[in-house]
Amino acid sequence: MRVLCPECGEKARIQKSNRLTNSVADLYCACGDPECGHTFVMNLSYSHTLSPSAKTTSQIAFNLVKALPPEQRQQLKHQLSML
Numbered sequence: 001m002r003v004l005c006p007e008c009g010e011k012a013r014i015q016k017s018n019r020l021t022n023s024v025a026d027l028y029c030a031c032g033d034p035e036c037g038h039t040f041v042m043n044l045s046y047s048h049t050l051s052p053s054a055k056t057t058s059q060i061a062f063n064l065v066k067a068l069p070p071e072q073r074q075q076l077k078h079q080l081s082m083l
């Protein structure tokens, strides 16, 4: 991942990261231009999903099946066995 110095636009190095949660981290950066020397903190954060996690998808499917009445569950089992 490329970080640019917000003061001069040169490439900066990530020197340390401080993970706050699974979706947010502080990145401690230093400008690569010795004439600038700017050190700063950038935030790295989760934005949005493009394709859902397979783990989440199967959990949703499992919860949907659990919510079905027994006879519909049997019917679904039969349909799935034909795949």
Ligand SMILES: [Zn+2]
Pocket: 005, 006, 007, 008, 009, 010, 031, 032, 033, 036, 037, 038
């Ligand atoms: Zn700079």
